[in-house]
Amino acid sequence: MLTAYTSDEIRTAERALMALLPEGTLMRRAATALAVACVEALPRVYGSRVVLLVGSGDNGGDALYAGALLARRGARVDAVLAGKRVHEDGLAELTRAGGRRLGLSQGTSDPAVRALVDRADVLVDGLVGIGGTGALREPYAGLARLAAGAPGVVVAVDVPSGVDASTGEVEGDAVTAHLTVTFGAAKAGLLIDPGASRVGALRVAGIGLGPYLPEPGVVALTGPDVAGRLPRPGAESNKYRRGVIGVVAGSDRFTGAAVLAVAGAVRAGAGLVRFAGAAEPVRQVRARWPEAVTAVVSPGEDVKDVGRVQAWVVGPGMGTDDDAHALAASALAAGVPALVDADGLTLAARDRSLLRRAAPTLITPHTGELGRLLGVPADEIEARRLYYARRAAAELGVTVLLKGSTTLVAEEGGPVRVNLTGTPWLATGGTGDVLAGIAGAYLAGGLSALDAASCAAYVHGLAGRAAAGGPGGGEAPIAALDIARELPGAIRSLVAGG
Numbered sequence: 495m496l497t498a499y500t501s502d503e504i505r506t507a508e509r510a511l512m513a514l515l516p517e518g519t520l521m522r523r524a525a526t527a528l529a530v531a532c533v534e535a536l537p538r539v540y541g542s543r544v545v546l547l548v549g550s551g552d553n554g555g556d557a558l559y560a561g562a563l564l565a566r567r568g569a570r571v572d573a574v575l576a577g578k579r580v581h582e583d584g585l586a587e588l589t590r591a592g593g594r595r596l597g598l599s600q601g602t603s604d605p606a607v608r609a610l611v612d613r614a615d616v617l618v619d620g621l622v623g624i625g626g627t628g629a630l631r632e633p634y635a636g637l638a639r640l641a642a643g644a645p646g647v648v649v650a651v652d653v654p655s656g657v658d659a660s661t662g663e664v665e666g667d668a669v670t671a672h673l674t675v676t677f678g679a680a681k682a683g684l685l686i687d688p689g690a691s692r693v694g695a696l697r698v699a700g701i702g703l704g705p706y707l708p709e710p711g712v713v714a715l716t717g718p719d720v721a722g723r724l725p726r727p728g729a730e731s732n733k734y735r736r737g738v739i740g741v742v743a744g745s746d747r748f749t750g751a752a753v754l755a756v757a758g759a760v761r762a763g764a765g766l767v768r769f770a771g772a773a774e775p776v777r778q779v780r781a782r783w784p785e786a787v788t789a790v791v792s793p794g795e796d797v798k799d800v801g802r803v804q805a806w807v808v809g810p811g812m813g814t815d816d817d818a819h820a821l822a823a824s825a826l827a828a829g830v831p832a833l834v835d836a837d838g839l840t841l842a843a844r845d846r847s848l849l850r851r852a853a854p855t856l857i858t859p860h861t862g863e864l865g866r867l868l869g870v871p872a873d874e875i876e877a878r879r880l881y882y883a884r885r886a887a888a889e890l891g892v893t894v895l896l897k898g899s900t901t902l903v904a905e906e907g908g909p910v911r912v913n914l915t916g917t918p919w920l921a922t923g924g925t926g927d928v929l930a931g932i933a934g935a936y937l938a939g940g941l942s943a944l945d946a947a948s949c950a951a952y953v954h955g956l957a958g959r960a961a962a963g964g965p966g967g968g969e970a971p972i973a974a975l976d977i978a979r980e981l982p983g984a985i986r987s988l989v990a991g992g
């Protein structure tokens with residue numbers, strides 16, 4: 495399990511460790527790791543051009559000490575001093591090693607600064623780290639904009655400046671790095687968008703903080719974590735014991751969502767899929783998925799008559815009229831775990847009592863759906879994903895899987911899980927329906943709502959990457975059904991440790 499922390503948690507741990515070590519030890523460890531990363535980013539160090547963007551705090555200090563190490567290896571190192579103050583010992587070290595300094599008396603439009611940035615093989619962003627608060631102020635903001643056009647490799651020190659290390663929020667300009675070398679432990683904001691997309695490759699450099707870190711507020715499951723949680727059949731399994739999932743989805747108008755949700759459930763390994771819906775989606779599901787048991791449910795009928803299920807998935811494409819409301823209510827009245835998605839969430843936004851259940855409830859909104867549930871604009875949720883995922887879990891009393899560029903799974907009282915698989919190619923119609931089917935199959939298979947949601951997001955992301963071109967991710971358009979098709983292969987390689 496990858497663990498991630500807020501700036502305050504890192505600072506507290508650093509203080510505890512620093513009290514036991516000679517002054518400056520941690521900064522030297524950090525600078526050494528940073529210099530090693532720069533060396534690896536350069537074809538050769540001798541004669542290369544390294545430009546340091548140096549802020550007034552210890553983040554700038556790290557950059558200066560690393561710059562000194564690179565200068566001693568023969569790099570030409572220039573430090574652009576952006577703050578009113580500078581880490582004096584770090585600057586002295588750089589000067590002794592032959593590095594040069596440039597002030598910003600003429601502002602960030604100074605042609606000398608631009609020329610340095612334009613010719614840098616490596617640009618080191620040491621403007622602000624975990625001490626950053628709010629939007630980058632000038633001249634840092636101007637330097638972040640300048641860095642955006644830099645032709646060289648941009649290496650962020652600890653955190654890309656402008657990204658809130660604790661939350662991933664980005665208020666104004668921010669550096670976009672190719673590589674971020676972060677010290678001691680991952681910061682939560684490096685894993686969550688919009689910040690995460692500024693990080694590039696992430697390297698966590700150990701400086702000895704481990705024993706001093708608290709319980710994490712944010713975690714990410716790794717492949718082995720997911721493989722160890724997935725329901726797998728044993729010798730005494732039968733289709734009922736493996737988990738019967740009931741799917742209430744589709745309508746005469748929207749039939750695809752039904753087919754896709756069933757596809758996710760079948761391919762994720764449900765013991766049996768029972769599908770209940772209107773006549774047309776039932777016809778389509780039967781045609782595409784002969785494995786599913788189907789039942790036409792007419793307005794006013796109760797889904798409990800379709801047979802026993804261990805978990806319900808309610809919502810994709812089912813419509814939002816009174817009949818849909820009654821159908822959703824009849825499935826959600828069952829005392830078994832339920833997943834509510836799509837139209838089910840629109841119904842719940844109008845009638846929150848649908849989500850007040852004794853059995854575990856998992857909701858899987860995108861930012862628009864969560865916005866409707868909480869009465870907040872979608873772009874506000876996109877900008878503050880961690881905050882709103884936590885708030886929704888607390889306010890609604892359910893497990894929340896918030897979809898989008900970073901998928902988060904939140905439950906009150908525990909760490910938020912960030913999903914690290916996936917590809918932006920998943921942003922296409924119907925992929926969410928497949929996800930609902932996968933998570934529903936895991937709920938029916940006996941996983942908790944938290945595990946069902948996070949394992950489903952993980953394998954959905956792996957299958958999405960495989961569909962887009964290969965295990966490491968490729969660049970090709972995908973269709974939602976491709977994800978279902980790739981699921982067995984993705985799960986096979988996951989379980990095999992691939």
Ligand SMILES: NC(=O)C1=CN([C@@H]2O[C@H](COP(=O)(O)OP(=O)(O)OC[C@H]3O[C@@H](n4cnc5c(N)ncnc54)[C@H](O)[C@@H]3O)[C@@H](O)[C@H]2O)[C@@H](O)CC1
Pocket residue numbers: 508509512520521522524525549550551552553554556577621622623624625626627628629630631632634651652653677701
């Ligand atoms: N404390 C420690 O033990 C260690 C700290 N390290 C480094 O120290 C960094 C933290 O250093 P500091 O606490 O000095 O803080 P930072 O260097 O991150 O930032 C503080 C400075 O930036 C300014 N600032 C903050 N927000 C700003 C904004 N939005 N726009 C413009 N200026 C802004 C502040 O006025 C202050 O001068 C870490 O990120 C890491 O790079 C490492 O050397 C490892 C060890």
Ligand SMILES: Nc1ncnc2c1ncn2[C@@H]1O[C@H](COP(=O)(O)OP(=O)(O)O)[C@@H](O)[C@H]1O
Pocket residue numbers: 836860896897898899900901916917918919920921922923924925926927928929954
């Ligand atoms: N930019 C993105 N990067 C990665 N995954 C994304 C991105 N945008 C959307 N996704 C994923 O694609 C799926 C889309 O689901 P959803 O919004 O419900 O679409 P639909 O309702 O059409 O099925 C979710 O799993 C979501 O997390």
Ligand SMILES: [K+]
Pocket residue numbers: 553619620621622623650651652653654655
């Ligand atoms: K930085």
